[in-house]
Amino acid sequence: MTYTVALIPGDGIGAEVVAxxxxxxxxVAEREGFEIxxxxxxxxxxxxxxxxxxxxxxxxxxxxxxxxxxxxxVGHPDIPDHVTLHGLMLPIRKELNQQICKRPxxxxxxxxxxxxxxxGGDIDFVVYRENxxxxxxxxxxxxHRGFEHEVAIQSAVFTRKGxxxxxxxxxxxxxxxxxxxxxxxxSNAQAYGMxxxxxxxxxxGQEYPEVTVERLLVDAAAMDFVRRPEAFDVVVAxxxxxxxxxxxxxxxxxxxxxxxxxxxxxxxxxxxxxEPVHGSAPDIQGQxxxxxxxxxxxxxxxxxxxxxxTAGDRLRQLVDEQLADDSAPRTPDLGGDAGTDDVIKxxxxxx
Amino acid sequence: MTYTVALIPGDGIGAEVVAxxxxxxxxVAEREGFEIxxxxxxxxxxxxxxxxxxxxxxxxxxxxxxxxxxxxxVGHPDIPDHVTLHGLMLPIRKELNQQICKRPxxxxxxxxxxxxxxxGGDIDFVVYRENxxxxxxxxxxxxHRGFEHEVAIQSAVFTRKGxxxxxxxxxxxxxxxxxxxxxxxxSNAQAYGMxxxxxxxxxxGQEYPEVTVERLLVDAAAMDFVRRPEAFDVVVAxxxxxxxxxxxxxxxxxxxxxxxxxxxxxxxxxxxxxEPVHGSAPDIQGQxxxxxxxxxxxxxxxxxxxxxxTAGDRLRQLVDEQLADDSAPRTPDLGGDAGTDDVIKxxxxxx
Ligand SMILES: CC(C)[C@H](C(=O)O)[C@@H](O)C(=O)O
Ligand SMILES: CC(C)[C@H](C(=O)O)[C@@H](O)C(=O)O
Numbered sequence: 001m002t003y004t005v006a007l008i009p010g011d012g013i014g015a016e017v018v019a020x021x022x023x024x025x026x027x028v029a030e031r032e033g034f035e036i037x038x039x040x041x042x043x044x045x046x047x048x049x050x051x052x053x054x055x056x057x058x059x060x061x062x063x064x065x066x067x068x069x070x071x072x073x074v075g076h077p078d079i080p081d082h083v084t085l086h087g088l089m090l091p092i093r094k095e096l097n098q099q100i101c102k103r104p105x106x107x108x109x110x111x112x113x114x115x116x117x118x119x120g121g122d123i124d125f126v127v128y129r130e131n132x133x134x135x136x137x138x139x140x141x142x143x144h145r146g147f148e149h150e151v152a153i154q155s156a157v158f159t160r161k162g163x164x165x166x167x168x169x170x171x172x173x174x175x176x177x178x179x180x181x182x183x184x185x186x187s188n189a190q191a192y193g194m195x196x197x198x199x200x201x202x203x204x205g206q207e208y209p210e211v212t213v214e215r216l217l218v219d220a221a222a223m224d225f226v227r228r229p230e231a232f233d234v235v236v237a238x239x240x241x242x243x244x245x246x247x248x249x250x251x252x253x254x255x256x257x258x259x260x261x262x263x264x265x266x267x268x269x270x271x272x273x274x275e276p277v278h279g280s281a282p283d284i285q286g287q288x289x290x291x292x293x294x295x296x297x298x299x300x301x302x303x304x305x306x307x308x309x310t311a312g313d314r315l316r317q318l319v320d321e322q323l324a325d326d327s328a329p330r331t332p333d334l335g336g337d338a339g340t341d342d343v344i345k346x347x348x349x350x351x
Numbered sequence: 352m353t354y355t356v357a358l359i360p361g362d363g364i365g366a367e368v369v370a371x372x373x374x375x376x377x378x379v380a381e382r383e384g385f386e387i388x389x390x391x392x393x394x395x396x397x398x399x400x401x402x403x404x405x406x407x408x409x410x411x412x413x414x415x416x417x418x419x420x421x422x423x424x425v426g427h428p429d430i431p432d433h434v435t436l437h438g439l440m441l442p443i444r445k446e447l448n449q450q451i452c453k454r455p456x457x458x459x460x461x462x463x464x465x466x467x468x469x470x471g472g473d474i475d476f477v478v479y480r481e482n483x484x485x486x487x488x489x490x491x492x493x494x495h496r497g498f499e500h501e502v503a504i505q506s507a508v509f510t511r512k513g514x515x516x517x518x519x520x521x522x523x524x525x526x527x528x529x530x531x532x533x534x535x536x537x538s539n540a541q542a543y544g545m546x547x548x549x550x551x552x553x554x555x556g557q558e559y560p561e562v563t564v565e566r567l568l569v570d571a572a573a574m575d576f577v578r579r580p581e582a583f584d585v586v587v588a589x590x591x592x593x594x595x596x597x598x599x600x601x602x603x604x605x606x607x608x609x610x611x612x613x614x615x616x617x618x619x620x621x622x623x624x625x626e627p628v629h630g631s632a633p634d635i636q637g638q639x640x641x642x643x644x645x646x647x648x649x650x651x652x653x654x655x656x657x658x659x660x661t662a663g664d665r666l667r668q669l670v671d672e673q674l675a676d677d678s679a680p681r682t683p684d685l686g687g688d689a690g691t692d693d694v695i696k697x698x699x700x701x702x
Contacts, residue, residue, distance in 0.1 A: 155491070
């Protein structure tokens with residue numbers, strides 16, 4: 001079996017970790033009896049600085065027929081974020097209809113959480129984030145620029161379809177895991193979008209009597225990620241709330257360098273996109289010390305998505321083994337002094 | 352000197368802590384040579400259940416001529432949040448033009464943070480939250496209810512005036528503190544409201560060359576509240592972001608039971624309102640174990656606002672002394688088994 005994967009290394013440490021992780025993915029694929037055919041796209045900020053665009057006009061269409069996409073990171077200190085992101089990452093999520101962003105949060109054995117009293121194994125949940133609408137909708141405007149009465153409107157758009165899609169997947173996940181779903185909204189202050197969302201959670205919930213639903217306001221949820229993270233199983237949230245909560249999730253589970261993510265197209269046959277949650281991190285770019293494990297774990301989610309779960313499990317198991325081993329190389333974000341390549345070399349040796 | 356204070360004990364533990372704290376405020380006032388004349392308002396959920404409204408139609412106007420307002424909490428398990436909040440707390444914030452919500456976050460000596468390695472004194476910053484518009488604007492709607500193509504719009508409204516007001520106060524505070532302001536937005540994904548906000552921070556910043564401005568995206572800010580809370584001095588954020596960040600701030604500094612807040616009217620002569628950040632907490636209502644310290648510290652901010660800073664400082668000092676004393680009574684949220692009244696009694700004795 002051969003799968004086609006579009007590889008977008010992108011900017012900063014994104015490019016470094018993707019380059020490092022690729023041979024490991026190949027090793028695992030070979031062991032499991034399949035092959036990956038990569039097509040590499042040199043899209044990103046360097047291209048923007050040379051040609052004035054992050055990717056070609058038909059960029060998103062070029063990706064459509066691949067089985068999956070692996071993205072490093074997007075962002076450059078000399079280019080405004082909204083240019084790089086709206087030029088590359090966000091249009092892929094939107095135009096390929098990747099309606100769901102799935103982000104697991106696990107405190108692994110051998111990793112220290114910044115939270116007192118939490119040890120490896122104590123935190124294990126997954127966030128389902130709506131990924132193509134909500135507070136990220138490009139709807140709004142500014143009037144009376146510079147005048148005293150200037151006003152800006154920023155409109156969040158929630159469709160039944162978009163909300164139902166992520167809510168249903170979250171219920172499915174909860175039914176397969178520990179049967180608990182936490183629905184995070186802010187309906188006490190946002191009476192339109194968030195109330196539609198709550199209504200849909202209640203409706204879809206009827207079909208999953210075996211799943212217990214807990215409702216939390218986003219402020220309380222952020223607090224509870226710190227106060228009682230062990231209580232979560234599956235969390236479902238809007239685009240913005242999911243964004244905030246998954247960064248919090250990454251940090252309580254030890255490092256941003258360990259957090260993977262999957263942008264899933266579940267409706268239609270466009271490919272899904274896998275990427276580490278961390279960004280391009282210009283501050284450590286070029287030093288060879290970026291943690292590649294978030295990308296390894298994103299690769300595992302990519303394998304799962306291709307139906308190659310055994311390969312996905314193998315990758316996760318390798319990461320677990322390495323982290324649990326005191327003498328294994330660790331990058332500085334985990335308190336070690338190893339480089340990106342040392343970590344990958346060690347994983348390949350373990351294989 | 353006599354000041355008039357409107358007292359709204361409100362719901363659940365809100366009523367309990369306000370009742371407990373009142374005599375302590377009187378003691379301190381007496382020592383400092385002023386008097387408080389309270390008018391108590393029986394507004395809240397009980398009133399709603401009997402009369403169908405949280406407060407009278409002219410409720411907000413009744414408050415207008417007081418020097419300050421002290422609020423307990425609002426919220427009832429049998430009444431939807433949007434009814435209780437839009438019936439009482441939110442209209443006061445909006446109609447009395449309390450444009451700024453100021454919330455200090457301090458990890459005090461003797462209090463344990465859930466963050467590993469942080470000790471009393473290590474965390475000390477203050478959040479300035481926009482309080483009357485932004486993502487809490489009551490603008491939006493739902494169409495095609497129940498149909499497949501249903502859509503809800505939730506519009507955030509940012510005015511130059513509202514933004515400038517909170518941003519300027521935050522710069523003032525930073526200039527008086529350690530000269531560092533962190534501006535939290537999400538401009539990479541929200542190109543209208545948040546970009547106006549960033550522009551205003553840049554403009555107002557010209558007037559405060561002595562203040563260093565750091566820009567953080569809200570997801571990174573949430574993460575940094577956990578990863579490096581010692582790095583913050585003054586934080587300025589929108590209504591929603593301020594809401595989320597101050598709950599996080601409360602929890603990293605040991606307990607929601609210690610977090611005070613001030614809803615400040617800085618433009619016009621309406622009174623400001625002081626309230627603990629915690630809610631009505633129906634789960635512990637009636638047990639006499641609610642932590643009154645958030646309300647004591649809110650009372651201290653009220654004294655500051657009246658110009659009675661010495662009284663405010665005295666209250667804060669009493670709280671510091673008590674918390675630093677191992678043998679002093681503590682409520683369960685701080686790991687003790689004392690009751691609300693024990694804590695207040697001890698504070699009054701210390702006075
Ligand atoms: C870079 C930014 C637009 C993006 C987001 O907010 O979605 C990132 O924070 C993420 O979580 O993938
Ligand atoms: C109760 C709720 C509307 C309120 C808010 O979000 O403002 C509360 O969380 C707060 O922070 O004071």
